[in-house]
Each structure stands twice: as structure tokens, then as C-alpha cells.
Amino acid sequence: MSSSVFEISNMQILLIPINLATVIAINTAGSYQTLTTKNQQNDLCVKAIVQRYFSSTHSIIVSFTRNSLDDSENTRSVSPYWEHAVTTDALLDSIHSESRWSVHISRPTSNLQTFRAQEHKRNYIIMIWESQGNRTATEIITSQLHALQDAGLFSNKSLLLIVICFKEYQPTRDISLRIFEDLWHSFKIIDVTLLIPYFDIAKMYRSASPGVQNSSTESFELYTWYPFLASGRCGNVSRVDVIDKWLFENSKGFLKNANLFPEKIFGNSMGCTVKVATRVLPPVIVEVAQGSMKKYSGPELNILRCILEKLNLSIEYKVLVSANKSQFEMEADLTEETVSGDSDIAVGGLTVSDRFISRADCTLPYLVDAVQWYVPCAKCAILCTALLRVYNLDA
16 A cells, blocks of 8 residues: 655655754764764654554544744754654654555644645644643644634544653643543544553652763653543543553663553443433424423434433533524534534434534445436427527518
């Protein structure tokens, strides 16, 4: 299978200009000598994850927020912007050399609206650097995902690898918790792994002391989380787990070789509540009054109810008022409920169409119908009639 690297804005092959050759020294093995140990290990770790978990039938979208080549004020500076560009280029070159994936690039200068990949299946790598102004890592990640979502290029069913490329001396567990919490509430993302540098500060000080041999004290921690582990938590991100570590010293690689994208949804969801947006649309969705209570039924809701009961999930309905609204407007409102995160599921006679598939995940249609147009058959015009249309008898 052939592989390609594309710039999303203009579909050009992404190559760092030739003047970078004076900055990058490549040995016979093809490695980038100017990269720091941390950046080399960062690229090795990301490539190992891509090789193990990213299917070649899925394209890869690599998103990053800063590129030195976009910043005219820093084009002559080696650090930090050149370091970002060189590290990113080394990673892309390494993935591209495998000739297994179609790789697409997303950055602030990209016009994502002009790009529409034919394949719907994608995986994502989000890279975060430190020079991002006053924005937090969570805000940077959110802005990148919103750009992909607005362009119709994001699916929360895919694998998402977030790579924090800067030294963060705050507790890595706290950073991971904030990132996962935002990803869940804003995008309902579950299959996500966070790669973040870990530094043993105490060991670093001991290594720097006189008479103590200085050795690598760095590693990467890989975090993930599980949405439904205990009753009462119900998708609230209150705990994150270090699923594995990537060790720098002696290029050991993964510590445990654990599954970095494990199954997150099990048969028992602990009775958690699912918010369902719907509308009254007889006979698909009907409203049944039982005293002061209103219940809703219909073929779609009955099937949905059976599925949720099997998963031990309860239902909370949000009924939208359809007065004076067209079919298109109601379908748009129901879809927006799921896109915005106000509801988890939308149901109610929705039509499967491109405008909704690009924004939300749809089930397979249970009713397929055809529309035919009937028009009168054309009749052969009489010759004199044709002449009378051209010439006026009064003339």
C-alpha cells in the first residue's frame, strides 16, 4: 500500500525546505543527529505507537499549532521554533518511510474547509509545544480538535494520541486529569492516550551533585482513563491511570508493553444516565400521558430502550418542540444536541444525509425508500407550429 504526506491546505507534499539540510545531520541509519535525546525518544515512542495501533486502512491526521516556517520573525532562530519544526519533520519522515499510511497535516495556516478526504476512517496525533502564549495545554488541544470538527474531519470513535512535547513541572497526573475531563465533556472522546514527559526532580538534583554520575532521569508517561468503572461516577473524569512508561535510558522503550488503547466500554455501565434528545413525530415517536407523567414510545425508542437496558444504562429524555419548524430545521436541532454535547443520543425520524454524517455518528438506516419524479412525456411538435413560434402572422 502506498503512503503519502499531504498539507491539508493545498494538498502539497510536506517537505521542510532544503535550507534545513544545514541544520540536520543524518547518519547512515537515517536518524536526525541535531535532535535532543528527549525529542529523539519522543519520535521513537510516537512511531512505535503508530506502528502497533494505527491501522494502515486509516489515514493519520497530525495536528500541531506552531511551525517555525510560518513565523517570519523566527525563521533565523534555531530555538525553540526550529527545534519544533525539525522534530515534527523527523517524525513525519519516519512515519512516511513506512509507506503504510496516508498522512495529512493540520496547522493554523491550513484551510481545512478545502480538504475532503475520501476515506472516513482516520486516527489522530495532536502535538503540543510550549510556545503557545498564555493558553493552557487543554485550551490548545480543544482549539485543534474544534478546527478539525468544524471541517468535518473529526470522529470521536477513532484513536487519539496526544503528545505533550514540553517539560511540565506540575504533577503529570493533574495535567492529564484536566485534559481528559475537557475531552470527555466537549467531544465525548474515550479512545485517547496522553504521552507526557516525566522528570524525577529529586533524582535530577542528585545526579547534578559532585561525585554523582549523571545519567538520564527522563521518561514518558502514558495516561488513559475509563468512563464507567464504578457506580456513581458515570463518566465523570475523577481518576486517570498510568498505563505504561517509555524509558529513555539505554533506549529501553516501553516498560510493560501494555495495551495503550484497551477496551473502555463493558457490558455493565453501572446504571449511568444517557441523555436522549427526541421529538414527537407520530407514529415514529409518540407521547403517552400517564397521569401527570409523560412517557414516550415508538419503534425507535423501543429498540433504543432494549439496548440501553442490556448495557445497564438509564434514559433521560429531552423533547424538542417542533412547532413551526420544518423537517430540515428539526433534524438540524436534534443533530446539534449531540454535537454540542447537551445530549448523548438523538432519535426521531432522522434522515441519513451527508450534512449530518459529517457532524455526528449515525446508525444504519432501518427504512430505505426511493423518490421518483414523473413529468409529462415530450411530444413531437408539428412543423407549422414551430414556424408560427418564429414568425408572427400579423407581421
